Amino acid sequence: MATNRLWRTLSAFNPSTRRWAPVSSRNAQSQVTQRLSLTSWNIDAFSSRAVSRAKLILGHILEGPKSPDIIFLQEVTPDVRASLLDDARVRAAFLVTDAEDQTSFEKVPFATMTLLSSARFASGLNSHKEGDVIEGGKKLMLGRVSRVTLPSKYGRDGLCVDVIPPTTPGTVFHFINVHLDSLGDTLHYRAQQMEILANVLREPGCGGGIIAGDFNAISPEDDELVDKNKLVDAWVALHGRADPDGATWGVGVERRDGLGPGRLDKITMMGLSAKEMEVLRPGSIEIPRPGEESVEIPWSDHCGLRCTFTI
Secondary structure, eight states, X not given: OOOOEEEEOEEEEETTTTEEEXXXXXXXXXXXXXXXXXXXXXXXXXXXXXXXXXXXXXXXXXXXXXXXXXXXXXXXXXXXXXXXXXXXXXXXXXXXXXXXOSGGGTTSSOEEEEEEETTTEEOSSSOOOTTOOBTTBSOEEEEEEEXXXXXXXXXXXXXXXXXXXXXXXXXXXXXXXXXXXXXXXXXXXXXXXXXXXXXXXXXXXXXXXXXEEEOOOOSHHHHHHHHHTTOEEHHHHHHOTTOGGGOOBSTTOOOTTOOOOBOOEEEEEESSEEEEEEEEOOXXXXXXXXXXXXXEEESOSBOEEEEEEEX
């Protein structure tokens, strides 16, 4: 299938101008292997108090003992996007997609966003000096950012950031944040989406990369799509298929439709090596109800995923 791209940018917050500004890519040098961590979370657009819940999820991600280098977020509403861009922690420490405009949020109820640690990735506003190194080697360089157009009932796409590691300065790795089509009647869309995205990792000059996020894998046929497209499912590689702790949706709740917990969210890769992976359980937030007792709901109906890998 042909691949169409809508080119986007990464932006860094400039304290002197107090604006988010696009950053440029650089070429990389040196020969090292680096260890990176990724956290992916569908933050649930439709439950009450979306902005407050998103702040709690972000705090849980950033303030834990293992703050990630890469954050993939799904179901980001325009209000949540504005909250993320206004967060002092994000402004100080991350390069962010979709800061320049709201184009990706038009005509859809929500979209994906990607955040990359400015301590690990070099940009035009925060480039390292010659010889400046971090643990594991020099910073990784950033290439282009795009949204891969996908056949979709719901206007879904793949948010792709190109990363150039110091180990292979002539090779690009694609880090793709996804929210595949929802519900049982869109399996044919998810199959097409997975094929297109896996082929992006096989483009000339690409050494592989990551496809991660909400796969909406609600059926056995969905689980077969990862193997069919010759991707490595990081959870299966590290924990096996039978591990009961891998569910990311429907955990700890009783549903009227009878659906049990499922591993709807995944981190898959090609050309990289998964080292550690865990499921991040959401906390709860109180929702006031006028004239009634308040109720508590989870931060999201999805759990998050954290994965450490080498590149």
